[in-house]
Amino acid sequence: MNAQVALDVEAPVQGVARSQRHDVGAAVLGSSGCRMAGGFFCLGHMGLLQWFGRFFHDSDQRCATAYLRQMRLRRGSGTGGELASYQGAPAGGGRKKNSTSSDLWRPPGGGATALMDPDSTDEMVDHLVDFFDQVATDYDSWAGGLHGRVAARLAEIASPKRGHHALDVGCGTGMVAHLVAAKVKPGTVIGIDLSERMLSVARSRRDPNTQFVGMAAERLVFRPSTFDLVTMGEALAYLADPAAALEEAHRVLKPHGRLAVSCLRRSLSTPAQNLFFQGLVPLARRHYLSLPRFSSERSQFGEPSVLPGLLGEAGFRVTTMTEMVSGGRARDAREWTDLMAGAGPLPYTLIKSLGPRYRAELEEEVHAAMDSLGDPDDAFRYHHSYLLAVAEKR
Template identity: 25%
Template sequence: MGFDVAGEAYDRFMGRYSRPLAERFADFLGVEPGQHALDVGCGPGALTEPLVARLGATHVAAIDPSEPFLAACRARFPGVDVRLGTAESLPFDDGVHDVAAACLVVHFMDDPVGGLAEMARVTRPDGTVGATVWDLAANRAPMRPIWEAMAEIAPDHPGERDFQGGSRASLVAVLEDAGVRHVESEELSVTVTHPTFEEWWEPHLHGVGPVGDALAALGADGRERLEAALRRNLGPGPFELTAVAYAARGRA
């Protein structure tokens, strides 16, 4: 999976959607001053940013398996406890956080239930454990135009529809199977205006995530055909794209 890329490349690809989503997610989690929060799978810091704004850097910890992402997160948020690691094996003691959250991460965990169980372990009793994932099952993620065009160019490509946590029912089930109690969920939407096709398309060419893997597998000719289909479908710009995620939260 293509996440060993610079934080800037990821930001250009997904940050324009993940940052506003993270603000809404922090609201949904009920993050408030005085709490201590853990950002699991922090990436370059989309969720870390609103956590720091609400709690202060010394009340936030962040963890990710990508060294380039960690370097970006450390540079952006001095004072945050930023660590290398995975959700499935969190390097924190039991019950040390008030909130543990994963923004756009559950579907990339090797063991989503194990990862959420670890998040619950490091959260104080009755603290909040939450996650948000794009609605991949219904193809309502920011990558929707790519997968729609891919269906024409490479109809056998599975896309992301079957990723665990990519529907409301799947995300809620992951939390409940991890032992999180009183789980509730909500839709969160983000609308972004892209001024030109080129502004939207260029960040997809940096090899980030499943889309980056899919584009690499197409080869030069396939990418040209895909781009032609996308230009036909989206036009030269400006155009708006709306992405929808499911968020779920419960009690440790």
């Protein structure tokens, strides 16, 4: 693949927006120190509690085992926006022109509301966990190691200090956690995530000052003012209730502690990407596939006019914002679909479910769609753009 053209660009982002505060809640679960049964996640051994027991309230230490055996994600239902949820341009239910970040979270009749209803039935969470389980071994190498470069930049701007304690929410394969761990020694890093296989990859690198566990980000068992730093690398848009994750991050951070977040900025996708992802829902319907989906508001999380508002509503003050853009061009439809399959749960499930005949048909359609763009230079071209922010607890 001649994919990773020298397009990595970083630039400060101006115009930090502010919006109103609201109530919030998110979820991250699953780990290879834990087992899953009937939708419940249980701590697999008491060594984990002993390891980070000093971070709990005394009362939390007494009830943590029972909590971890009984907790379920608080989940509701999402509407519309399959494409915007995973990649590409916002769907029809998205943000109107000239709206502010707080407009995204207000019902048509006005009045404040939560950021959004928790967007996940059990089916949605299962869909996400299955996707990340399936891609776990290839996650670090996808798109020429793009996730690793984003993680490295996030760890850099987060500025972890020696002796600090950090929490990595949605830690995945542990890329951010391990980078931070190297900088905070003898401090510690705890990573939490949904996917057992992702956590297994994270644990395979044995840093003595890291621990990876299953935990719900909407109800962290840590006492208030525990951590100096919380990181969320490419995780916020995938959480069941993103706003609660931010509120919980605020609670467990020490005064003036920092939150570092990276989000995909989907509005900078190329015409080729937008055209491709717009065709995924018709493709699913044609093959009688019905997939769970997030609401389209999540496609806005990586926008400079939106993310600072979300953080502000959770009690943070943004101190640093920067963008990172990587891009390239696939050689043909097969290379393109292989690359796009890794972009999210929807394209992955659809593309990987097709047999040889229907995969060939899809690639023919992709070729025709690329030709329809008019400019040959636009065909098979893609951008992966990220907004990174560091915010201080107010």
